[in-house]
Amino acid sequence: MMRPPQSCERAGFAILSLISALLSLPAAEPSAAAIISPFFAPPAEHAGQLGNYRSPLLFNDGSRVKSAADWPRRRTEILAQWHGLMGTWPPVLEQPKLEYLAQSQRDNFTQHRVRVELAPGVSGEAWLLIPDGKGPFPAVLVPFYEPETSIGLGKSPQRDFALQLTRKGFVSLSIGSPGGDARKPESGREVWQPLSFLGYIGANCWHALANLPQVDSKRIGVAGHSYGGKWAMFASCFYDKFAAAAWSDPGIVFDESRSNVNYWEPWYLGRDPQLTRKPGLIRPENPRTGAYKKMMEQGRDLHEVHALMAPRPFFVSGGSEDPPSRWIPLNHTIAVNDLLGVKHRVAMTNRKEHSPNEESNAALVAFFEHFLKPTK
Numbered sequence: 017m018m019r020p021p022q023s024c025e026r027a028g029f030a031i032l033s034l035i036s037a038l039l040s041l042p043a044a045e046p047s048a049a050a051i052i053s054p055f056f057a058p059p060a061e062h063a064g065q066l067g068n069y070r071s072p073l074l075f076n077d078g079s080r081v082k083s084a085a086d087w088p089r090r091r092t093e094i095l096a097q098w099h100g101l102m103g104t105w106p107p108v109l110e111q112p113k114l115e116y117l118a119q120s121q122r123d124n125f126t127q128h129r130v131r132v133e134l135a136p137g138v139s140g141e142a143w144l145l146i147p148d149g150k151g152p153f154p155a156v157l158v159p160f161y162e163p164e165t166s167i168g169l170g171k172s173p174q175r176d177f178a179l180q181l182t183r184k185g186f187v188s189l190s191i192g193s194p195g196g197d198a199r200k201p202e203s204g205r206e207v208w209q210p211l212s213f214l215g216y217i218g219a220n221c222w223h224a225l226a227n228l229p230q231v232d233s234k235r236i237g238v239a240g241h242s243y244g245g246k247w248a249m250f251a252s253c254f255y256d257k258f259a260a261a262a263w264s265d266p267g268i269v270f271d272e273s274r275s276n277v278n279y280w281e282p283w284y285l286g287r288d289p290q291l292t293r294k295p296g297l298i299r300p301e302n303p304r305t306g307a308y309k310k311m312m313e314q315g316r317d318l319h320e321v322h323a324l325m326a327p328r329p330f331f332v333s334g335g336s337e338d339p340p341s342r343w344i345p346l347n348h349t350i351a352v353n354d355l356l357g358v359k360h361r362v363a364m365t366n367r368k369e370h371s372p373n374e375e376s377n378a379a380l381v382a383f384f385e386h387f388l389k390p391t392k
Contacts, residue, residue: 048386051382099212101311111223113139114130135194140192151231154237156186167182177262178190184384214250219251237261237262259328262380265336265370272298339366
């Protein structure tokens with residue numbers, strides 16, 4: 017039997033070596049689109065279910081929004097109703113002051129301690145993380161009780177959204193409660209609901225980010241957990257310059273059976289200049305107050321607020337306060353997006369616990385990568 021030429025032997029050996037090397041390579045990481053795509057559709061039992069929520073596609077007079085051209089007028093109605101209940105915003109700060117206090121290198125980014133103007137007469141210290149490399153980068157605002165948790169310097173490691181996103185190439189600005197105590201909103205604003213004030217602060221911080229040379233102003237999102245999730249929801253829905261948003265288990269609709277879905281509290285929507293209720297669930301001896309009371313009397317719910325996002329994308333990282341049944345109110349925003357001719361703009365994951373975990377955070381990061389990073 018004739019031996020094959022040495023060149024053939026060498027070629028065969030090279031092919032076998034290449035196959036062996038390829039087999040030993042780690043599996044390629046799934047794309048952001050692949051990670052987030054399963055979460056754009058509700059489970060079968062909730063698909064198409066609209067519940068008892070009044071459709072945001074109905075005008076105040078009961079007539080229906082029939083086309084995409086009608087939607088801006090209906091959106092203006094929703095904004096007017098909610099601002100009328102909560103207090104109208106003053107002019108947004110387009111050039112909020114940003115003072116650099118200190119900086120240090122950390123991982124693949126520079127960490128800046130800054131002082132940012134949150135509202136007229138109100139400033140707070142915050143953390144600004146800027147990735148290494150050449151921008152402009154996408155950016156995310158991350159509000160929470162205090163800014164340290166969001167950058168991984170707190171006691172809850174899975175709530176470090178800013179750190180995780182900056183490691184993936186996002187500029188992040190992490191801010192805390194104005195005045196330092198979420199339960200004691202700024203005085204002198206008794207006719208303005210505190211949650212609306214937080215939304216206004218979010219709008220001002222959008223400009224603080226947009227004014228940075230390292231930031232692409234068309235790719236700025238907002239993300240928050242729990243209290244920060246409520247804050248992120250009101251900032252993104254009421255300020256349409258935010259390109260995308262993620263709300264982690266805030267309780268995305270009113271639910272008086274859940275003590276943590278507590279929009280009735282005076283530090284959210286229950287502020288009343290004539291009456292201060294005791295914290296806790298709604299009871300006959302401890303009734304609704306403030307704008308929240310009026311909202312309930314009028315049949316309002318937060319699904320109308322969600323609809324203000326359309327056609328911008330948002331992600332609900334649901335936990336104990338936002339179970340899969342929350343797809344029912346979310347279906348109303350899907351219906352608005354259908355009318356506007358867009359798909360896959362509303363996503364939700366679910367876990368049993370209130371706190372985020374590795375899986376839910378991976379989906380949150382993938383959501384922002386998918387929508388705010390340019391396609392290569």
